[in-house]
Amino acid sequence: MKTIIVTIIILLGINLFANIENGKKLHLANCAICHTTNGGLAFGKDFNMVSYSRKKEDIKAYIKDPYENFKRFGYSANAMPTLPLEDKEIEDIVDYIDSLQPFKEWMKK
Numbered sequence: 001m002k003t004i005i006v007t008i009i010i011l012l013g014i015n016l017f018a019n020i021e022n023g024k025k026l027h028l029a030n031c032a033i034c035h036t037t038n039g040g041l042a043f044g045k046d047f048n049m050v051s052y053s054r055k056k057e058d059i060k061a062y063i064k065d066p067y068e069n070f071k072r073f074g075y076s077a078n079a080m081p082t083l084p085l086e087d088k089e090i091e092d093i094v095d096y097i098d099s100l101q102p103f104k105e106w107m108k109k
């Protein structure tokens with residue numbers, strides 16, 4: 001029983017790591033022209049800051065439909081396009097963004 005549990009935990013870990021790696025690739029292909037990850041300044045917010053200040057489900061909602069969410073996120077206009085990504089690809093990008101900053105602002109509340 002113990003071995004099974006340990007195996008499941010390892011497999012989940014490997015799976016998450018694969019998601020993050022894939023998310024990083026997708027980020028470079030789809031988001032990096034407008035979003036940096038190292039505290040840089042680009043057209044959109046740096047993803048390290050996004051990771052710090054936003055919950056996973058909100059990041060996901062924004063990628064899926066920026067126009068539907070820009071007011072709720074505090075923007076006065078929407079310039080980010082809705083990108084043609086599959087749900088699984090969006091999940092992987094969200095896992096990648098989430099992994100950038102282990103300390104979350106909302107954890108302090």
Ligand code: HEC
Nearest residue numbers: 030031034043044045050059062066070073075078079080
């Ligand atoms: C053409 C430039 C552009 C591209 C490409 C782009 N974004 Fe954006 N993004 C923006 C801009 C500009 C904003 C600010 C709000 C707006 O215009 O909708 C933004 C806002 C966001 C936000 C909300 C940030 C916050 O915390 O306030 C998230 C999350 C986000 N983008 C994720 C992504 C992801 C993930 C991708 C790639 C799949 C991506 N963006 C691709 C320009 C872009």
